[in-house]
Amino acid sequence: MVLNRVDLENTLLSLGDYVMLLDMSCRKVIWQTDKFKKRFATLDVGSPIEKVFSYFHGLSKAIHKIDITSVYTKPELFAIRGNNNARYKVAITSIGNSKIALRIHKDFAEEDSRMPPLHDRRRPLRDRRRPVLTSKRSAVCEMATTLAHEINQPIGTISNLLHGVRMRLDSCRGIEPSVFNAIDKSIEQTKYTSDIVTRISEFSQSRKPKYAKIRVASLIKKCVSLLEWEIRKNQVEVRLDFYQETVEIHADELMLRQVIVNLIKNAVEAMRGVPDSARMIEIVIQQKNTDIEIAIKDQGVGISDDEAETLFVPFVSNKSTGMGVGLNICRSFIELHNGKLWLTSNEGHGCASHILLPIKQQGW
Numbered sequence: 445m446v447l448n449r450v451d452l453e454n455t456l457l458s459l460g461d462y463v464m465l466l467d468m469s470c471r472k473v474i475w476q477t478d479k480f481k482k483r484f485a486t487l488d489v490g491s492p493i494e495k496v497f498s499y500f501h502g503l504s505k506a507i508h509k510i511d512i513t514s515v516y517t518k519p520e521l522f523a524i525r526g527n528n529n530a531r532y533k534v535a536i537t538s539i540g541n542s543k544i545a546l547r548i549h550k551d552f553a554e555e556d557s558r559m560p561p562l563h564d565r566r567r568p569l570r571d572r573r574r575p576v577l578t579s580k581r582s583a584v585c586e587m588a589t590t591l592a593h594e595i596n597q598p599i600g601t602i603s604n605l606l607h608g609v610r611m612r613l614d615s616c617r618g619i620e621p622s623v624f625n626a627i628d629k630s631i632e633q634t635k636y637t638s639d640i641v642t643r644i645s646e647f648s649q650s651r652k653p654k655y656a657k658i659r660v661a662s663l664i665k666k667c668v669s670l671l672e673w674e675i676r677k678n679q680v681e682v683r684l685d686f687y688q689e690t691v692e693i694h695a696d697e698l699m700l701r702q703v704i705v706n707l708i709k710n711a712v713e714a715m716r717g718v719p720d721s722a723r724m725i726e727i728v729i730q731q732k733n734t735d736i737e738i739a740i741k742d743q744g745v746g747i748s749d750d751e752a753e754t755l756f757v758p759f760v761s762n763k764s765t766g767m768g769v770g771l772n773i774c775r776s777f778i779e780l781h782n783g784k785l786w787l788t789s790n791e792g793h794g795c796a797s798h799i800l801l802p803i804k805q806q807g808w
Contacts, residue, residue, distance in 0.1 A: 462548035466493055468512050469542040480548070501525045503534065503546075512538050521549060595641050603634040629673075636670065643698045653696030653780050660729055660736055661689040663697065667704040668727075671712070678712050679720045685728040693736055693803050695781050700801075703774045703785070707740045707797040710771075714744025714794065722793075735783075736803055741796040746789055 462483060465475035471493040481488060487496055497504040506522035519535040526532060533549040610627050613619050661684075668675070668682055675682060708725065715723045728739040771785075778785040783801040790796055 460547045460549075464496075464546045465539075466496065466507075466544045466546065467542060468493070468507075468544060474543075483548075499527050500532070500534070501527070506534070506536060507544060510536050510538050510544065512542050512544060513540070519547070595637070599634055599637050599641060603631065603638065606631045606634065633670070639698060640702055643696075643702075653699055653777075655694045656697060657692050658695050658697050658700070659690065659692050660738065661686045661691070663700060664704065664727055664729065664738070667701055667708060670701075670705055671708055674709065674712060675725075678716065678723065680712055680715060680723045680725055683724065683726045685726060687728075687730055691729070691731055691736055691803070693801055695801065696777075699777045699780070703777050703799065704738070704740070706771075706774055707799075710797070711740055711742035711744065711794075714742050714746075717745055718743060718793075731803070732800075734803055735800050738799040738801075739796050741790060742794040743790075743792070744794040746793060747787065747795050 461477060461479040463477045464473060464480050464484075464487070466472070467474045473487060473489050473491045473493070473496060476487075476489060484499070487499060502522065502524040506520075506524065509522075510520065519537045521533055521535055524532050524534055535547040535549050537545045537547070539545055606627060610624070610631070613624065613627070664684065664686075668684075708727075711725045715725075722743050724743050726739075726741045728737075728741070730737045730739070775785045778799055778801070781801055783799060785800075786798050788796050788798065
């Protein structure tokens, strides 16, 4: 996969504040964030890679351990030392075409000077995890803002064109009803996508779900209906197994719809390599005490142990055209509902995506 410059810069910006891009073929610095430039002013764009190596001792040895021919390798952390004797931790990621992204992860010299007293470090685990959760949510919000901005304009153009075509066809004779039906479905899909973009923008600002009463079985059926064309194209059978069709939860319908649609699409894509007769998705709803569990089971290729470890790691994807952010965002949406999202291997073939949500949220 080759990214254009805008997509590449958006990807690099999402990695953090102190990021620099090296081109190992021309051995130069070719890009950096503004904060990196201010912090390390002598290492500006165009600087030879030898200058970077002389500033960060141990960096050259660390880079030689990375496969620079791979696209989006899992970030690897290394301890290095600056020429000012400060200690740093750097995350090194290969993004293909002999390009290496460096993210300065932590300045140990500053961290040591700010180390709290021992009794403060004994605070509960929940308090110590709070900054990590805040950082994860901020990363997702930055990603959401970028996606919303990039998607909004082309979706508006597509919607206007579809409405224009619909109006012109109304005055024509002999047009088959299936053509109008296809256009109407396309307009419905653009409206759905536009709603998602709007909610992404709102989510990046408020990060709070808009709760409403939702019947889970009806939500699942809507999601399957939205993917009807893709399900038929891939000759996939969908079985719905609802033990309680009337169970309701309080949640943000659009957020949950995004998650479920994404998981069903993943299940469809996972079965493209299996025989047509074996392509089946089973969606099960079960009530477990005060929670509701939604399980989406496929008969695909399944997940290996190595893949399981990186399923929710941002920018690590097993798909040739994937960016590795879908499952990470889905899990963030579910966690905002005080729920859980995880994947398991099926006993026979394929894997299952599990969503666990509380039936009653606080305040209801």
